[in-house]
Amino acid sequence: MVEFEFTPEQRDLRAVAREFCTERFAGPEVRRLVETPDGFDREVWRRLGRDVGLLGLALPEELGGAGAGLVDLALVAEEFGRAVAPAPLVGTVALAATALRLAGDDGTAEELLPAIAEGEAVVALAATDDRGAWAPAQPTVRATRTDSGWRLTGEQAHVLDGAAADAVLVLATTETGTGLFAVDGAADGLTREPLSVLDLTRRLARLRYADVPARAVGEPGQAATAVAGARDVAAVVLAAEAVGGAQRLLDMSVEYARTRLQFGRAIGSFQAVKHRCADMLVDVEHARSVAYHAAWAQDAGTDDPRVAADLATTVTAEAYLRVAKNTVQVHGGIGFTWEHPTHLYYKRAVGDAALLGGRAAAAERLAAAVLDGPALGGVA
Amino acid sequence: MTDRDRVVETARSVVAEHPPATTPQRAFLGACFDAGLAWVHFPEGFGGLGVAPGLQAVADGILQGAGGPNPFWLNPMGYGMAGPTVMAHASRELAAQLLRPDYVCDEIWCQLFSEPGAGSDLAGLATRAVRDGDTWVVTGQKVWTSNAHKARRALLLARTDPDQPKHRGLTYFVLDMTDPGVEVRPLRQMTGEAEFNEVYLREARIPDAHRLGEVGQGWHVAMTTLMNERTAIGGGSSVRGSGSIGTALRLWRERPDLRTPALRERLVHLFARADAARLTGDRQRAEAGERIGPEGSIGKLVGAELNQDVHEWCMDALGVEATLYSGYEPRPDGSPPPVEGEDRQRMFLRSRANTIEGGTSEVLRTILGERLLGLPGDLRADTGRPWSEVPRG
Numbered sequence: 001m002v003e004f005e006f007t008p009e010q011r012d013l014r015a016v017a018r019e020f021c022t023e024r025f026a027g028p029e030v031r032r033l034v035e036t037p038d039g040f041d042r043e044v045w046r047r048l049g050r051d052v053g054l055l056g057l058a059l060p061e062e063l064g065g066a067g068a069g070l071v072d073l074a075l076v077a078e079e080f081g082r083a084v085a086p087a088p089l090v091g092t093v094a095l096a097a098t099a100l101r102l103a104g105d106d107g108t109a110e111e112l113l114p115a116i117a118e119g120e121a122v123v124a125l126a127a128t129d130d131r132g133a134w135a136p137a138q139p140t141v142r143a144t145r146t147d148s149g150w151r152l153t154g155e156q157a158h159v160l161d162g163a164a165a166d167a168v169l170v171l172a173t174t175e176t177g178t179g180l181f182a183v184d185g186a187a188d189g190l191t192r193e194p195l196s197v198l199d200l201t202r203r204l205a206r207l208r209y210a211d212v213p214a215r216a217v218g219e220p221g222q223a224a225t226a227v228a229g230a231r232d233v234a235a236v237v238l239a240a241e242a243v244g245g246a247q248r249l250l251d252m253s254v255e256y257a258r259t260r261l262q263f264g265r266a267i268g269s270f271q272a273v274k275h276r277c278a279d280m281l282v283d284v285e286h287a288r289s290v291a292y293h294a295a296w297a298q299d300a301g302t303d304d305p306r307v308a309a310d311l312a313t314t315v316t317a318e319a320y321l322r323v324a325k326n327t328v329q330v331h332g333g334i335g336f337t338w339e340h341p342t343h344l345y346y347k348r349a350v351g352d353a354a355l356l357g358g359r360a361a362a363a364e365r366l367a368a369a370v371l372d373g374p375a376l377g378g379v380a
Numbered sequence: 381m382t383d384r385d386r387v388v389e390t391a392r393s394v395v396a397e398h399p400p401a402t403t404p405q406r407a408f409l410g411a412c413f414d415a416g417l418a419w420v421h422f423p424e425g426f427g428g429l430g431v432a433p434g435l436q437a438v439a440d441g442i443l444q445g446a447g448g449p450n451p452f453w454l455n456p457m458g459y460g461m462a463g464p465t466v467m468a469h470a471s472r473e474l475a476a477q478l479l480r481p482d483y484v485c486d487e488i489w490c491q492l493f494s495e496p497g498a499g500s501d502l503a504g505l506a507t508r509a510v511r512d513g514d515t516w517v518v519t520g521q522k523v524w525t526s527n528a529h530k531a532r533r534a535l536l537l538a539r540t541d542p543d544q545p546k547h548r549g550l551t552y553f554v555l556d557m558t559d560p561g562v563e564v565r566p567l568r569q570m571t572g573e574a575e576f577n578e579v580y581l582r583e584a585r586i587p588d589a590h591r592l593g594e595v596g597q598g599w600h601v602a603m604t605t606l607m608n609e610r611t612a613i614g615g616g617s618s619v620r621g622s623g624s625i626g627t628a629l630r631l632w633r634e635r636p637d638l639r640t641p642a643l644r645e646r647l648v649h650l651f652a653r654a655d656a657a658r659l660t661g662d663r664q665r666a667e668a669g670e671r672i673g674p675e676g677s678i679g680k681l682v683g684a685e686l687n688q689d690v691h692e693w694c695m696d697a698l699g700v701e702a703t704l705y706s707g708y709e710p711r712p713d714g715s716p717p718p719v720e721g722e723d724r725q726r727m728f729l730r731s732r733a734n735t736i737e738g739g740t741s742e743v744l745r746t747i748l749g750e751r752l753l754g755l756p757g758d759l760r761a762d763t764g765r766p767w768s769e770v771p772r773g
């Protein structure tokens with residue numbers, strides 16, 4: 001597998017994903033979905049899984065998946081990002097499914113992963129603390145073993161897709177360390193409060209556990225690895241979504257700059273506008289390179305996967321934010337309106353920059369890898 | 381066997397038969413040329429293998445990885461620009477005559493494009509070429525000509541018809557720099573030394589056989605040169621941490637006494653930008669078809685601004701040491717005085733030129749906007765007017 005060379009099958013996959021997103025996540029539909037309680041359409045999600053087969057792409061074949069890699073998933077994510085599709089792709093397919101795959105619990109994996117691939121189950125990975133911090137060393141949910149099994153008590157905030165999930169994978173503290181636990185979305189003692197969010201296309205919830213029955217998933221020692229691995233995959237998916245979103249914004253800006261006339265000329269003929277568009281192009285191209293590089297790093301080992309993921313987060317988050325800001329500016333007043341789609345993308349960029357620990361933490365890890373330790377492979 | 385395998389195998393056998401450590405540079409380069417690894421996308425017999433240009437990086441990785449020289453550093457205009465322009469536009473005979481001496485550095489090249497009155501607006505240049513039977517007689521002044529003082533040959537763009545609109549009256553030539561009508565005068569730059577020159581042409585003579593492309597088609601030929609120039613400057617290496625960012629990373633490693641959290645924060649973002657640029661070069665090479673297009677300008681634009689930011693970081697990191705300089709007096713051959721280690725202050729000053737040479741960053745942004753994004757052109761005062769009627773100054 002040569003980096004950056006897509007196979008014909010991957011090109012087809014992109015076309016299928018684009019067609020689906022164009023059809024199902026057109027502008028008015030996105031606006032309708034963000035007004036609904038769940039924030040996404042379960043029937044569309046099922047079709048994506050069962051009929052189109054996009055949700056199980058990166059899952060092993062014996063677990064209902066297609067056994068493809070992260071490059072394939074990134075191609076789909078790019079199309080989702082282009083449409084700012086409101087759907088639990090990051091929460092369920094990237095985070096929860098990866099954590100389940102890495103947790104070392106065949107039983108739970110065999111039960112939940114095929115359901116995720118089919119679009120039947122929406123699963124959230126609740127790996128935050130009660131203030132929303134990602135992957136705390138001391139989780140704020142405590143798991144206790146009782147005669148009738150495990151029970152969870154505590155609280156977590158900013159859980160992606162936490163309110164709509166059919167099942168929640170919870171990072172909790174036990175006597176013997178941190179562990180992952182599966183909780184039914186409708187379990188007794190679980191209260192889920194949807195948070196009022198800035199990015200309407202990604203739902204976050206506060207989860208309260210009052211003696212909630214739970215099932216241990218894998219060995220406690222595996223939990224940190226599973227959550228870190230899930231983050232690496234989700235970072236690539238977020239990065240690829242950012243590529244799609246930023247490309248869409250660039251396309252919109254260029255189209256507007258070509259057709260909007262002021263002073264008797266298309267505004268794109270003014271260098272202040274033209275050069276801003278050129279800078280957006282550079283951002284999009286850089287974002288695309290690091291996002292797919294991170295996917296290839298995990299699939300084919302072309303780089304240290306964690307370094308590549310942190311690089312992808314650092315570069316794409318900044319690029320997406322800058323492209324979105326520039327898009328507002330190029331559009332003038334209309335870019336600031338509720339009617340215009342730009343704000344959905346801008347808020348997506350702002351929200352993404354803070355997810356999974358945020359881009360500052362990614363840059364910090366990158367600095368630790370590149371600057372603090374011994375020289376990285378290839379780095380002078 | 382795929383083309384990639386063929387390139388790999390060829391490069392490995394060149395390295396095995398001519399180990400760079402023990403082979404004289406000229407012989408090593410000659411072996412590379414004869415094996416088709418000079419410009420892999422050129423036809424066989426002309427220094428190439430007739431494979432995709434993206435595979436050059438594969439060959440370079442093996443040849444330079446084994447300690448072979450980087451031809452772009454040895455003969456930048458010759459390797460990066462003259463080679464591709466000659467291959468695309470010269471007759472087979474002329475190409476056969478010019479390419480090998482170019483690649484093995486028997487003949488250094490320079491680029492006689494810019495003039496006092498024509499920089500960004502290159503197509504407005506005034507140097508005249510007038511036909512005299514089988515030769516052309518050239519008169520005019522060029523400026524900023526890098527390496528003219530070392531060059532045996534030059535890529536020359538001259539005006540052959542002043543009454544046409546500016547792009548249509550140009551013709552492209554290969555000039556012999558030893559012609560008696562050529563005078564080279566060094567120009568000193570802010571770093572102290574003289575990398576570039578003024579070149580005065582007084583009835584310099586060029587055989588018509590050394591014309592590239594048709595009379596009046598010079599702009600079209602020049603586009604090949606400029607695209608290749610930008611790709612060569614901006615193409616960068618596919619090795620992480622090479623180029624200017626490597627200078628900063630080395631400083632960070634070698635001088636723990638200089639480290640501060642603020643410098644660390646800035647450096648990691650510079651690293652991320654450099655690595656994104658590197659990967660974008662890799663991706664463009666992987667996607668490249670037969671032709672290098674305006675997307676090559678992305679790497680040139682980013683690389684220039686990144687170099688400046690990286691060297692600025694180095695100066696900040698050096699603290700009060702940044703106030704010193706290794707010396708402004710050039711050596712007789714125009715080169716800077718030797719220093720131990722890296723001459724970071726000189727590199728810092730030199731980087732100011734990066735956003736000017738090879739197309740200014742303003743011009744490049746315009747190219748990206750118009751050629752890649754399809755935005756409408758700037759308002760201009762010269763469209764359609766004969767060159768001779770356009771204001772200049």
Ligand SMILES: Cc1cc2nc3c(=O)[nH]c(=O)nc-3n(C[C@H](O)[C@H](O)[C@H](O)COP(=O)(O)OP(=O)(O)OC[C@H]3O[C@@H](n4cnc5c(N)ncnc54)[C@H](O)[C@@H]3O)c2cc1C
Nearest residue numbers: 491492493494499500524525526733736737738739740742
């Ligand atoms: C170190 C160095 C080496 C060089 N080597 C060579 C060489 O070997 N051969 C050669 O032929 N040339 C060479 N050059 C010349 C180089 O290509 C020119 O300097 C460059 O094209 C700019 O031209 P100029 O200096 O005349 O500046 P101008 O074109 O006069 O530009 C001045 C300023 O105006 C801006 N500007 C001009 N037009 C526009 C526009 N339409 N829109 C917006 N902004 C505009 C420019 O961006 C710049 O900021 C070299 C230059 C340097 C610095």
